[in-house]
Amino acid sequence: MAEIRRRKEGEPVSDDPSSQSDRRSAADSSDHVDSEEEKSPEDKYVEELSKNLPQGTDKTPEILGQALKDLPDRWKNWVIRGIFTWIMICGFGLIIYGGPLALMITTLLVQVKCFHEIISIGYQVYRIHGLPWFRSLSWYFLLTSNYFFYGENLVDYFGVAINRVGYLKFLVTYHRFLSFAMYCVGFVWFVLSLVKKYYMKQFSLFAWTHVSLLIVVTQSYLIIQNIFEGLVWFIVPVSMIVCNDVMAYMFGFFFGKTPLIQLSPKKTWEGFIGGGFATIIFGFLISYFLCTYQYFVCPIEYSEELNSMTMACEPSPLFTKQSYSLALLGLKSTSIRMYPFVWHSLSLSLFSSIIGPFGGFFASGFKRAFKIKDFGDMIPGHGGIMDRFDCQFLMATFVNVYISSFIRMASPAKLLTQIFSLKPEQQVQIFDVLQENLKNRNLLNLNMN
Amino acid sequence: MAEIRRRKEGEPVSDDPSSQSDRRSAADSSDHVDSEEEKSPEDKYVEELSKNLPQGTDKTPEILGQALKDLPDRWKNWVIRGIFTWIMICGFGLIIYGGPLALMITTLLVQVKCFHEIISIGYQVYRIHGLPWFRSLSWYFLLTSNYFFYGENLVDYFGVAINRVGYLKFLVTYHRFLSFAMYCVGFVWFVLSLVKKYYMKQFSLFAWTHVSLLIVVTQSYLIIQNIFEGLVWFIVPVSMIVCNDVMAYMFGFFFGKTPLIQLSPKKTWEGFIGGGFATIIFGFLISYFLCTYQYFVCPIEYSEELNSMTMACEPSPLFTKQSYSLALLGLKSTSIRMYPFVWHSLSLSLFSSIIGPFGGFFASGFKRAFKIKDFGDMIPGHGGIMDRFDCQFLMATFVNVYISSFIRMASPAKLLTQIFSLKPEQQVQIFDVLQENLKNRNLLNLNMN
Structure with a gap:
């Protein structure tokens, strides 16, 4: 990432086409790795594109900038990143304290912001400034797919409650049909908005929008589904990814020597392995801890009796201590008592430390493909929201598939x-x-x- | 499409990079609409791309070419198109005679061919000749998503049968987990296959592959689901689209005057409206006809008793004649007996003649965006498979949503x-x-x- 990081900080990020020439000259002064001789029209096109992309800025809050101005850059970045990591972890804790509903709303907001970050890059890449309809169209598709996916959830879980309210019944019963009708409107709208000479850009952005929806909306839908299975299915995987991220960064920072992958020169084998071990240990600890609280293991459900949502339950066997003999370890007569969930956490931590980082590599490759540094600049020291959530999406899908394959049984309550x-x-x-x-x-x- | 059609016919279609220069010079002789003055690097890039695209050829079988050589071009195309329309309709009839299984296999093959056509354009657009892994990767993703979607179907319908065979049980029980694991392998493979300087192409093709899967695989999965509901849910919509296509072509050919949409200058309001009316009448007739046969209205099911698939059933009320009073028309004492399905066919024919054509406009816009004439050259007079199936996919989704919203009830048998x-x-x-x-x-x- 070195050649990108060297770019001037604090470069203005603006949609205003009139400021393009300034930014262009500023970007021209940065070094280009490709040698001039092999530049095809395509290379030039990619290069041209990168000049118009919003570049995440390393904007440091003023007060921090003052306090840290004497530190060397490497440490400064480390401190800022550390501070904002803790701020995020505390915020995360607060939201969890707020309960499943707060979490679901947060997921929804994060999803919208991620979509915004990805789609903004698309607009800049294809420079559709003259086609205002397109922006509305993307957001319309976001709305449609959210209605579709969140609707599916709501129908499943709140169906009984919603059915009581007369005028909402319609939205539930014909939910799928309405979403499709909405999609068709968007589709027709897209076709009618096609403008000669822009066809290729418009189709590319159409694809871009759909891939963003695929990544962001479908996977955040899976996150919501996981939350419905019990908070533990959300907290454990999310914190594992955070732990893996942080610990890999730390191990890499202190012991990193052997480069891991060409794509991200900053990633090292030491960080990868150290982060992996730390994640497994962390996974055991947090799983054990969470299993002791009903608040975390009980799925939220609508109770007909209480006429409201409830999180009280008889914990399933998964969260009840079982005896395990240690015969395999040569200790025949000894046995330990453990929550079965803690064993399952091993699968989760393995996935989050082996496959998880590839989500990050993917995002980092994507950023290099379009020559941007970060997806945004919301979180100082970290970049955009999407920079922090790149691995979370893949993980959420894994957890969802894991639950449906190994954990969830058809429940008598749902069948009834x-x-x-x-x-x-x-x-x-x-x-x-x-x-x-x-x-x-x-x-x-x-x-x- | 005029400026594209003027391109030389019979241009060789080849993947061999060595022949590129020939094709380039051939393409150079074709006219370009864009004026030279406003060419940005991007315009040049798009132009460059279009020189390398496979151009569907209007290859006429030799025997037909001989027989029709004295006809004017307009009539020649009409005759060839007509002949192959009939050949396809007859082939379609034969496959239906073969039963649901034959139809499903055909759907699978059509899906693979459509995917191939779309993905080939992608390869040519991004000219990934030097990255052989990428081709395998796309096909791997096709395999994975097919296993996922077809698996879901098979689990639903043949679950009982498959569970009997010991070693297949594993594939059914952990079907979703296995598909996800396969996907992850592909994902990691993609990240590892990233090569510097090709990032943008590789990510674009990755998106291209996923959009193709979204269009082709998910929707052909919906087609299969429709077939499981009864052959009628497949035959009626498919033949409606064919009827609309043919009749719009005919009405447009004979009466067409008023252009309908800038995107496709050949489409006229006369064709659109004439085709719509013809489709509604055709829909009534074919629905009524099909309702009289158990073969078409009974869903295929696995019978425990017969230990095989069966298509015998007590037709549901939807396919049993009901009395309808004509009071609304002022005929108080009169009533007619009609299959309820015939009324539903009205929704289908309205969709296929109003929204359906937009599937075609979309495909035609896509072809113009990448400056290709047809998706392929499999069917003389028609182009590629994808050229004929562009509207079918949208229609299949509509039928699927329609069934799940208005027709299918949770059935006691399934719940049991x-x-x-x-x-x-x-x-x-x-x-x-x-x-x-x-x-x-x-x-x-x-x-x-």
Whole structure:
């Protein structure tokens, strides 16, 4: 990243086309690695593009800048990054204290900001300044896909509650149809907005928008689904990624020698391995800790009795201590008692420390492809929101798949909800078949006594 | 499309980089609409790209070429197009005769070919000749997403059958996890395959691949789902799109005067409206006809008793004639008997004639964006497979959403299957709650008598 970091700090980020020439000359003074001789029109095009991209600035809050002005740059960056890491961790803690609903809203906001960061790069890359409709179109697609995905969740979890309110019933019952109708409107709108000479740009941005939706919206939907399974399924993976990020940075900073991957010259094997071990240990500790609180392990559910959301439950066997014999380790008569979830946390920490970093490499390759330093400049020392969440999305998908493959069983409660949404005669029909079947298997007698 | 059609016919389509210079000079002789003065590096880049794209050729089979050589070009194209339309319609009929399984396999093959056509354009646009891994990577992603989507279908429908075979059980139970693992392998592979100086091309192609998967694979998955609901849900929409295409072409050919959309100068309002009316009438006729056969209206299901797939059923009320009073039309005492499905076909034909064509406009805009004439040259007079299926994908999604919103109810049979997959004590638990609830609502008494 060296040649990019050398760029002047504090360069103005502006959409105003009139300021382009200034920025262009400023960017021209930065070094270009490609030698002049092999420049095809395409190379020139990419180069031209990079001059118009919003460059994340290392803007340091003034008060910090004053306090740290005597430190060497390397340490300064380290301190700022450290401070804002702690600020983020505390903010994260506060939101968790706020409960699942606060978390879901945060996820929604983060998602919108990530989408904004990615899509802004797209606008700059294809320089669609003269086509104002396109900006609205992207946001319209974001709205549509959010209605679709969040709707699916809400229908699943709050279906009973929403159905009570007459005018909302329509939004639930025909939710999928309405989302598709909204999408079709956007699609037609796109086709009608096509302007000659801009076709290629417009199609590229259309694809760009859809890939952003794929990355940001679908995966944040999975995060919300995970939160519904219990806070633990959100906190553990998210904090693992943070831990891995921080510890890999620390190990790399102090012991880093062997470069890991050509793409990110700053990443080292020492950081990768050290971060991995730290994550596994951290994963065990935090999982054990969280398992002791109902607040973290109980899924949030709508309670018909209380007529509100509740987070009280009989913890599932996964979060109840079980005995494990240590025979494998040669200790025949000894056994330990442990939450099964803690074993599962090993899979999560392995994924977050082996595959997780590739999310970061991917993002870093993307940034180099379009010659930008960071996705944004929201968090001093870190860059944009997207810079911190690059690995979280992949992790969330893993957790979701993991839950659906190894953890979740069809729950009697959900099936009952489905049964009660049938017509009365169908409910009776199910009852009859079930009764007949259970009788034949002698399962009902136990119950009748 | 005029300026594109004027391009020399029979230009060789080749991947061989050594032949590029020939093609370049051939393409140079074709006219460019953009005036020289406003050419930015980007315009030049787009122009450069278009020189390397595979151009669909209007290759006419030799025997036809001989027979038609005295006809004017306009008529020649019309005759060839007509002949191959009939060939396709007959082929389509044969496949339907082959039953749902034949149809699903055909859908799979069409999907692969469409993916191939779209992705080939991508390769040519970004000219990744020196990066052989990338080709494999795209196909790997196609395989992965097919395993994921087709797997979901197979699990839903053949779950019981597949579970019997021991070693396949693994593929079903952990199907989602395995697909995700496969995807992660592809993801890591992509990151590792990144080569400096090619970053932007590689990321663009990565996005290209994912958008293709989104368009082709997810929507062909929806087609398969529709087929499982009954052949009628496949045949009616597909033939509506064909009818709309053909009739709009005919009406446009004979009566076309008023241009419809700037994007496709050949499309006219006369064709659009004429095609729409023809489609609605056609929709009524074919729906009525198909409703009279069990073969078309019964969903294919695995029968435990027969130990094989079956397409026999008691047709649902949707496909059973109901009486409708004509009071609204002022005919109080008169009523007609009609299949409810025929009314639904109106929604389908409206969609296929109003929104459907926008699928075609979209594809045609895409082709203009990258300055290609057709997606391929598989079907003489028509172009590539993708040229004929552009509207089918959108339509399939509509049908799928329509079914899930307005037609399909949670079926008692499916719920029972889910209940019986639970643990015995959970089954009893459901039984108890259901019994309690039905008793309270006095629904059980009816049954007990």
